[in-house]
Amino acid sequence: MTTSPPPAITATGLRRSFGDHVVLDGIDLNVPKGTVFALLGANGAGKTTTVKILSTLIRADGGSARIAGHDLVAEPDAVRAAIGVTGQFSAVDNLLTGQENLILMADLHHLGRAAGRRRATELLEQFDLAEAGGKAVSTYSGGMRRRLDLAMTLVGSPQVIFLDEPTTGLDPRSRRGMWQIVRDLVAGGVTILLTTQYLEEADELADRIAVLDHGKIVALGTADELKRRISGGHVLLRFAELCDLETAARAVGQVSRDSDALALRVPHDGSLRSLKALINRLDENAVAVDSLSVHTPDLDDVFLALTGNPKNEKVTT
Structure with missing residues (x-):
């Protein structure tokens, strides 16, 4: 008898407050491996707080979660080894070249000098940055910076990637280029939890969507399922x-x-x-x-x- 693999992300009753302000009010998540799960909501809905909790950056006030089979609280180091995070704002170093940024990340992952350079070269080619790899990041366009930022996230070959509003501020061409990168990653078996305010982005990429409003999930399903809940068709x-x-x-x-x-x-x-x-x-x-x-x-x-x-x-x- 075969059993289905465990989901990449599960969360039960996650809660978080900042002072008297309740940001997450008991949310549940279940994200299968090799899929895109989108958290859709306005500013202040709790999207970024959810990502910060699941990526071990802050603790939840209540609830539990498992990432890539590891308990969020009991095994935080194992969770960190299994994930990658790309935040709302680019984390690249403007004074370094694209290649130097990637090599620095490889050093942080203890890949070794030769392996780190090979990985940097692979990622520069994968993200269409090979020609710009030797140039300072300060000369990069917004789309190039976001591609480099995501490439840095992939240096450690994560199983789960959290993308927190990854295309904010990008022009339509760069945004669609980022969408294709996400599709390619998922085709390779990576699981992605995406937060976005762009409705088209969720529609294009997500296998399932959770609509988050004032710290609660108010709807969950595929894009088509959510659309059918609304009258007017x-x-x-x-x-x-x-x-x-x-x-x-x-x-x-x-x-x-x-x-x-x-x-x-x-x-x-x-x-x-x-x-x-x-x-x-x-x-x-x-x-x-x-x-x-x-x-x-x-x-x-x-x-x-x-x-x-x-x-x-x-x-x-």
């Missing part, structure tokens, strides 16, 4: 003839109609079963449909519906 049917619109309206039932545009808007939950049932009803009634398009709520709708900070305050946690 519909199928837009357009017709060439008014008679087809009338026939479809009778066959479908609850619709919003625009007779001038020869269009019907049919409520839809985003599921394949619901779409198939609609198509079957149209086919059974021999309705000629000119065009059909499915419109589902996006993560913007999910975020706005499930989170809220009425005071609109920016809180760094």
Whole structure:
């Protein structure tokens, strides 16, 4: 009998307060190996605090966690050996070259001189920094600095990587380049916990998403599952003839109609079963449909519906 491998990250009832301010109010996480898990939330929701706790930078006030099979409190050194962390702000040294930054990190991992140089060369090539490797980091663009920052995280070949808002401040091209790097890492078996405020980023990368609001997880699931929780999805049917619109309206039932545009808007939950049932009803009634398009709520709708900070305050946690 085979057993499934343990998850890369588990957390139960994590709590943390700063003075009277509750930042994490008992959150649970379960992240399978080789996946991307996104924590989505506004400033002050508790994303960075979660990363700091799971990466052993600060202690939780309550709860427990295991990272790569190691207990967070009882085995902190084993946890640190298994993880890599890329924070919101680049940790590279501007006075050193890209290669020197990587070699310095290799020295901290006790790789040895020859092995450290080989690892630095490998990572410079992997992150498309080979030509810039001999230049001072102060000359790098924002995207290059973030790539180098992530490369430094990978020097020790971590099993789990925490990416805390890794694309903040990057232009769209650099952001998409970082997304591809994340996909490649996961394809190689690495597990990534990603925090972000960019809804498109979570939609593009995450296998599962937890929406964090005021220290609590208010929704958890795949991007599609979260979108289906929000009302407003519909199928837009357009017709060439008014008679087809009338026939479809009778066959479908609850619709919003625009007779001038020869269009019907049919409520839809985003599921394949619901779409198939609609198509079957149209086919059974021999309705000629000119065009059909499915419109589902996006993560913007999910975020706005499930989170809220009425005071609109920016809180760094």
